[in-house]
Amino acid sequence: xxxxxxxxxxxxxxxxxxxxxxxxxxxxxxxxxxxxxxxxxxxxxxxxxxxxxxxxxxxxxxxxxxxxxxxxxxxxxxxxxxxxxxxxxxxxxxxxxxxxxxxxxxxxxxxxxxxxxxxxxxxxxxxxxxxxxxxxxxxxxxxxxxxxxxxxxxxxxxxxxxxxxxxxxxxxxxxxxxxxxxxxxxxxxxxxxxxxxxxxxxxxxxxxxxxxxxxxxxxxxxxxxxxxxxxxxxxxxxxxxxxxxxxxxxxxxxxxxxxxxxxxxxxxxxxxxxxxxxxxxxxxxxxxxxxxxxxxxxxxxxxxxxxxxxxxxxxxxxxxxxxxxxxxxxxxxxxxxxxxxxxxxxxxxxxxxxxxxxxxxxxxxxxxxxxxxxxxxxxxxxxxxxxxxxxxxxxxxxxxxxxxxxxxxxxxxxxxxxxxxxxxxxxxxxxxxxxxxxxxxxxxxxxxxxxxxxxxxxxxxxxxxxxxxxxxxxxxxxxxxxxxxxxxxxxxxxxxxxxxxxxxxxxxxxxxxxxxxxxxxxxxxxxxxxxxxxxxxxxxxxxxxxxxxxxxxxxxxxxxxxxxxxxxxxxxxxxxxxxxxxxxxxxxxxxxxxxxxxxxxxxxxxxxxxxxxxxxxxxxxxxxxxxxxxxxxxxxxxxxxxxxxxxxx
Numbered sequence: 300x301x302x303x304x305x306x307x308x309x310x311x312x313x314x315x316x317x318x319x320x321x322x323x324x325x326x327x328x329x330x331x332x333x334x335x336x337x338x339x340x341x342x343x344x345x346x347x348x349x350x351x352x353x354x355x356x357x358x359x360x361x362x363x364x365x366x367x368x369x370x371x372x373x374x375x376x377x378x379x380x381x382x383x384x385x386x387x388x389x390x391x392x393x394x395x396x397x398x399x400x401x402x403x404x405x406x407x408x409x410x411x412x413x414x415x416x417x418x419x420x421x422x423x424x425x426x427x428x429x430x431x432x433x434x435x436x437x438x439x440x441x442x443x444x445x446x447x448x449x450x451x452x453x454x455x456x457x458x459x460x461x462x463x464x465x466x467x468x469x470x471x472x473x474x475x476x477x478x479x480x481x482x483x484x485x486x487x488x489x490x491x492x493x494x495x496x497x498x499x500x501x502x503x504x505x506x507x508x509x510x511x512x513x514x515x516x517x518x519x520x521x522x523x524x525x526x527x528x529x530x531x532x533x534x535x536x537x538x539x540x541x542x543x544x545x546x547x548x549x550x551x552x553x554x555x556x557x558x559x560x561x562x563x564x565x566x567x568x569x570x571x572x573x574x575x576x577x578x579x580x581x582x583x584x585x586x587x588x589x590x591x592x593x594x595x596x597x598x599x600x601x602x603x604x605x606x607x608x609x610x611x612x613x614x615x616x617x618x619x620x621x622x623x624x625x626x627x628x629x630x631x632x633x634x635x636x637x638x639x640x641x642x643x644x645x646x647x648x649x650x651x652x653x654x655x656x657x658x659x660x661x662x663x664x665x666x667x668x669x670x671x672x673x674x675x676x677x678x679x680x681x682x683x684x685x686x687x688x689x690x691x692x693x694x695x696x697x698x699x700x701x702x703x704x705x706x707x708x709x710x711x712x713x714x715x716x717x718x719x720x721x722x723x724x725x726x727x728x729x730x731x732x733x734x735x736x737x738x739x740x741x742x743x744x745x746x747x748x749x750x751x752x753x754x755x756x757x758x759x760x761x762x763x764x765x766x767x768x769x770x771x772x773x774x775x776x777x778x779x780x781x782x783x784x785x786x787x788x789x790x791x792x793x794x795x796x797x798x799x800x801x802x803x804x805x806x807x808x809x810x811x812x813x814x815x816x817x818x819x820x821x822x823x824x825x826x827x828x829x830x831x832x833x834x835x836x837x838x839x840x841x842x843x844x845x846x847x848x849x850x851x852x853x854x855x856x857x858x859x860x861x862x863x864x865x866x867x868x869x870x871x872x873x874x875x876x877x878x879x880x881x882x883x884x885x886x887x888x889x890x891x892x893x894x895x896x897x898x899x900x901x902x903x904x905x906x907x908x909x910x911x912x913x914x915x916x917x918x919x920x921x922x923x924x925x926x927x928x929x930x931x932x933x934x935x936x937x938x939x940x941x942x943x944x945x946x947x948x
Contacts, residue, residue, distance in 0.1 A: 336368050341385060345369055347741035347757055348377035348776050348806075350396075357387035360412055367392060374398060377774045377806065378715045381405050388415045390435065397421060398777055400444075400805075401715005403691075404428050411438050413458065420444060421805075423467070424655070426689035426713045427451045434461050436481065443467060446490075447655050447687060449606050450474055457484055466490055469608050469653075470599045473498055475520075482506055482527070489513060493577050493599045496520060503530045515539060515579040516599075519552075526555045534560040539579070541569050576600045582612075587627030591616040600668070605661030607654040607668050614647045648672075648680040655687045662697035669704050684708040691716060691738035691762065695730030698767070702727055712737050717772040718812065719839075724768035736763030736817070741773060744822070751787060751794060753824035755779075759786075765815040773823055777806040783835055784808035785827045789820040799827075800836040809838040 335344040341354035350369055352358065361367050369376070373395045381388065383405040390412035393399065397418060402425040413435035416422065423444040431451050436458035439445060446467040450457075452474050459481035462468060470493040471485065477498035485491060486509040494508065495518040505527035508514055514534045521544035531537065537560045540553065557566050582595035591614055598609045617629050620641040624632075632639050650672040654665045665686065672682050684706055691712040701708055702725035710718045718737050739761045749756050757775050765771075775784060779802045786808075787794040802808045808823060815821075824830075837847055 334369070334372065338368060338389075343369060345372055345376065347743045348375065348774055349380060349741060350376045350378070350393075350399075351380045351382065352385055353382040355384040357410075358385065358389040358392060358412075360390040361394075362391065366394070370395070375776060377401070377776065379403070380714055381408065383407055386410070388412055390414055392416075394418060398806075399715075400774075401425075401712070401717075403712075403714035404431075406430060409433065411435055413437060414440065416442055418442075424448065424687045424711055426655075426687070427454075429453060432456065434458060436460055437463060439465060441465075447606060447608060447653050449655050449657075452476055455479065457481055459483055460486075463487060469597070470494070470601070470606070472601055472606075475499070480504055480507075483509065486510060492516065492579055492597050494518070495601070496523075501525065503527055505530060507531075508534055510534075512536060516577045517541070517556075519544070521545070524552060526552065526559060529559065531556050531560040537566055539569065539577070540566050575602060587630070588625055590623045590625055592626050600664070602661075602664065604658050605654055605656045605664050607652065607665060609668060609672060610651045610653075611672070612649045615644055617642060617644045646680075650680065650682045652682065652684045653687075654685070657689065659694070659697055662700050666700040666704075669701060669706060673704065673706075682706045686710050687713075689713045692734055692736050695733035695735065695767075698722075698725060698735075699727045699730050701725065702730075710737065714738055717807070718765075719770040719772075719809070721768045730767060734763075735765055735767070736761075737765070737771075738762035739771070739773075741775065741823075749794065749822055751822060751824040752828040753785075754782070754826045756825075757823045759821040759823060761815050761817050761819075761821065763817040765812050767813065769812045770809045771812040771815070772807040772809050774806050775802065775808055775823060775825065777804070779806050779808075779825050780804040782826050783830070783832045784810075785824045785830050786810045787822045787824065788816075789822065794822065796830070798836065799830055799832055799834075801838060801841065803838045803840040804844075805840070807838065807840065809836070809840075811836075 334346070335342065337343070338352070339359040340356045341352055341358055343353075344351045367389075373393070374397055376393075376396045376399045378401045379393060379396065379399050380403045384407055385405055386407055387410040388408065392412060392415040394414055394416075395418045396416075397420045399419050400421045400423060402416075402422060404425060404427065406428045407430065408428050409430055410433040411431070414437045415435060417437055417440045419439075420441060420443050422442050424447060427448070427450060429451050431454060433456040434454065437460040438458060440460050440463045442462075443464065443466045445462075445465045446469055448468070448471070450471070450473060453476050454474055455476055456479040457473070457477060460483045461481065462471070462485050463483055464487045465485075466487065466489045468485070468488045468491050471491065472495040473480065475497040480498065480500060482504045483506040484504070485494065486506050488508075488511050491508070491511045491514050493516040494511075494514060496503075497518075497520060499520050499522040501522055502525045503519070503523060507527065507530045509529050509531075510533040512533060513536050515536050516539040517537060518541040521542070523542070523544055537556070540556065542552070544552065553566060553568055560566070576598060578596055578598040580594065580596050582593070584593045586592070593612065593614045595610070595612045598611075600607045617624055617626070619628070619632070629642070632642065652665070652668060652672065654661075654668075656662055656665055665684075669682060669684060682704075686708060688710065691714060693710065698720065701722040703723065705723040708720045708722055710720060716737050716739055739759055742758050744756045744758050757773075759773055773784075773786075781804070782802050783799055784802050785799045786797045788797055789795075798810050800808050800810060802825075837845055841847075
């Protein structure tokens with residue numbers, strides 16, 4: 300029995316140590332290097348957060364039973380590049396790539412399969428190639444960040460649910476080439492304000508704009524004569540209908556739209572073609588008892604050169620002889636014909652411009668919009684500009700059109716590379732005649748491949764030289780958020796530090812890019828050993844998290860902005876994130892301690908039971924007398940032998 304217990308104890312101890320070891324391993328970061336393989340006749344490779352599809356021909360369709368070979372790393376994909384020669388993206392191709400923010404599509408692409416980009420929740424933009432003819436069912440469902448897209452003029456098919464729940468989509472134009480438009484295509488696009496349908500459909504399909512609560516401007520072709528079930532239900536903001544069809548005078552189509560949208564008689568019919576520019580009031584807060592009033596407007600312009608959406612939030616306040624007055628008091632003072640002295644007003648206008656630019660003329664139109672949006676005398680506020688381009692190149696002549704505007708322009712390439720250009724520091728003479736390639740690739744290096752001592756190292760290859768005052772977002776995966784990244788330029792065998800920055804929550808390391816060479820080797824080290832992080836640059840994406848005042852920061856000679864004051868954590872993370880990490884660590888410790896205590900308790904109880912088994916059994920009185928007599932007799936015999944050394948005669 301004792302041997303059995305010992306074997307039991309020897310079995311428990313290694314099991315306990317093994318479980319503890321597995322628990323420790325489970326919380327360690329997983330090392331991820333390049334993965335690659337084939338998908339039909341095409342090849343794929345995943346490295347440094349970028350998934351690259353190469354080859355000639357079509358990608359096969361996948362299903363819920365057979366997912367793409369890169370599906371297991373879908374959440375780690377930050378950028379998708381589809382090479383020239385690929386003609387089709389299969390069904391479920393990039394399903395669930397929730398962190399893919401950039402997608403580069405080739406000019407050879409003709410079809411996007413069903414649910415190909417479903418659930419790509421951080422994808423904000425992609426440029427559709429001119430040869431694209433088919434967008435499959437639910438292809439972009441739940442792409443909640445997608446905005447400012449331009450459907451190609453040759454598109455023929457839009458599948459059911461194609462843009463279902465694309466909640467950031469603000470405007471859309473369905474080209475005249477479309478011959479097959481599915482149902483529920485734009486349902487639950489809550490931010491959609493302007494929609495134009497140019498294709499000659501006779502009936503607006505069922506549920507097309509269901510629950511598009513902010514839709515205000517709608518254009519329908521003259522061939523449209525009926526409305527499908529719930530096509531405009533819950534579109535209570537719809538007020539402008541551009542329609543020159545035969546049913547406009549009879550009011551049949553218009554009445555149906557009014558009834559289903561819930562706007563009653565609020566829809567105004569304009570019997571004319573859709574205007575190039577549409578302005579709608581998206582929000583208004585004018586309270587007579589308040590000292591300020593806010594009005595928000597959205598202006599959308601669609602031309603052959605660019606699609607530009609301008610959102611302006613205007614807050615106005617007034618004073619009388621230096622004292623604040625309410626808007627109600629202002630109205631009373633200004634009702635008469637006589638001028639009132641002592642009244643002055645101030646407007647705070649914040650403008651956000653999002654544009655998709657196709658050519659040089661599009662840059663001209665953007666520059667005019669930016670110029671018109673600059674605050675005038677007596678106005679304060681700022682202008683933020685986001686520009687999407689189909690490829691990765693931009694000319695210096697086009698950039699110079701924005702010079703001197705003192706505006707930060709964020710340029711997003713077709714592949715998702717993001718650059719922030721300070722237009723106030725652009726010099727026409729320096730950029731004129733140049734072409735800038737803003738593309739780059741990121742790949743994680745093997746351990747020991749460089750002399751950089753850090754948690755991990757990435758190699759960055761820029762496609763061209765960049766010598767303008769700008770910042771570039773090098774995405775090194777979201778799991779590096781809150782850590783420090785250091786950019787190195789390799790010269791010969793030496794690695795020269797260029798800058799250390801704090802990685803934002805999306806995994807972007809924003810480095811200064813005023814002197815980037817397309818032929819040099821660059822490396823990014825994460826949490827590099829021995830690097831001083833005291834003055835690491837805080838990216839603009841984390842100002843609010845770290846309490847950085849945009850107007851109370853310091854600039855160095857290279858244009859780097861540094862925080863004034865102390866951070867919430869010396870580890871480069873916020874208090875909330877630090878508390879979360881501490882909580883996770885404490886939870887892991889508690890689990891380990893609890894497991895050890897339970898194991899020790901089992902061992903202790905097993906030992907007690909073993910001792911109980913070995914304890915003498917209680918004997919009766921008769922048994923005790925017999926045992927004592929036997930012991931006395933035994934001692935007597937042994938004693939006689941011991942005294943004489945031999946038995947008595």
